[in-house]
Amino acid sequence: MGLVDICVDSWAAIAPGLETKEDWKLWLHQPTSLPEGFSKETFKQIPPMLRRRFSTLGRCAVSAGLKILDGDESIPSIFSSRYGDTEISLSLLTEMGMDEPMSPANFSLAVHNAVGGLFSIVRKDNSKLTSICATDGFVINTLLEAVGQLQESDRVLCVLYDIPLPELYQRYCDSDLFPYAIAMILNKTGDERLKIEQIIPPDHIEKSTENPQKSEAFQLVNLLTGLSSEMNTKLNGVIWKLTRTVCDGTKKA
Numbered sequence: 001m002g003l004v005d006i007c008v009d010s011w012a013a014i015a016p017g018l019e020t021k022e023d024w025k026l027w028l029h030q031p032t033s034l035p036e037g038f039s040k041e042t043f044k045q046i047p048p049m050l051r052r053r054f055s056t057l058g059r060c061a062v063s064a065g066l067k068i069l070d071g072d073e074s075i076p077s078i079f080s081s082r083y084g085d086t087e088i089s090l091s092l093l094t095e096m097g098m099d100e101p102m103s104p105a106n107f108s109l110a111v112h113n114a115v116g117g118l119f120s121i122v123r124k125d126n127s128k129l130t131s132i133c134a135t136d137g138f139v140i141n142t143l144l145e146a147v148g149q150l151q152e153s154d155r156v157l158c159v160l161y162d163i164p165l166p167e168l169y170q171r172y173c174d175s176d177l178f179p180y181a182i183a184m185i186l187n188k189t190g191d192e193r194l195k196i197e198q199i200i201p202p203d204h205i206e207k208s209t210e211n212p213q214k215s216e217a218f219q220l221v222n223l224l225t226g227l228s229s230e231m232n233t234k235l236n237g238v239i240w241k242l243t244r245t246v247c248d249g250t251k252k253a
Contacts, residue, residue, distance in 0.1 A: 007190030012067035064181035079116035137235030
């Protein structure tokens with residue numbers, strides 16, 4: 001069952017040692033160990049005073065978004081993460097457990113829309129901002145939210161980002177191995193399209209699951225770089241298929 005097409009105007013992704021599209025292509029083709037942290041140049045677009053307020057996760061998300069936006073453009077945005085900044089949340093819980101006062105700065109940054117809020121401050125843009133927390137199917141959830149917003153807006157910015165979970169949580173949840181952020185500007189017209197559809201019949205669901213060795217986010221980067229033409233993800237008992245195409249309907253290699 002076909003659902004909808006949306007168009008990718010531009011995109012960028014960052015992770016330690018991966019800052020250009022060519023970096024990502026090479027790494028996805030042959031993954032290697034990445035550096036421990038980011039270079040000093042990675043976050044230079046964030047004003048120094050605000051940069052100090054961000055955690056690593058926030059710096060990733062904001063920097064990826066700034067890479068593809070013109071300085072004065074007003075645009076609605078969607079910030080999406082599976083877990084949010086769990087390191088900050090855990091520090092607050094630790095303080096509570098020790099009967100100590102919580103850090104006001106950390107408390108303000110622990111809420112899920114903190115990154116998007118600081119992003120709007122950096123850009124001085126008061127456009128609509130949505131924050132999504134989705135442990136399963138967070139790429140599809142983000143794209144479906146974008147589809148809805150494109151009914152009223154010509155363009156929307158989507159930023160998907162995460163950071164490794166603290167060790168305490170890793171035994172209970174799967175987690176990416178390094179911090180990253182993927183930013184896309186989506187619109188309704190363009191040469192490069194992402195087609196979203198449900199795979200039916202339901203009895204084919206278990207046979208269509210995604211490659212367990214690749215997280216949903218990195219499958220998306222595979223699509224954006226052209227290294228693959230489709231990805232599948234399971235959400236609410238249904239397989240959602242995402243296909244990268246060109247405007248004439250043929251798959252783009």
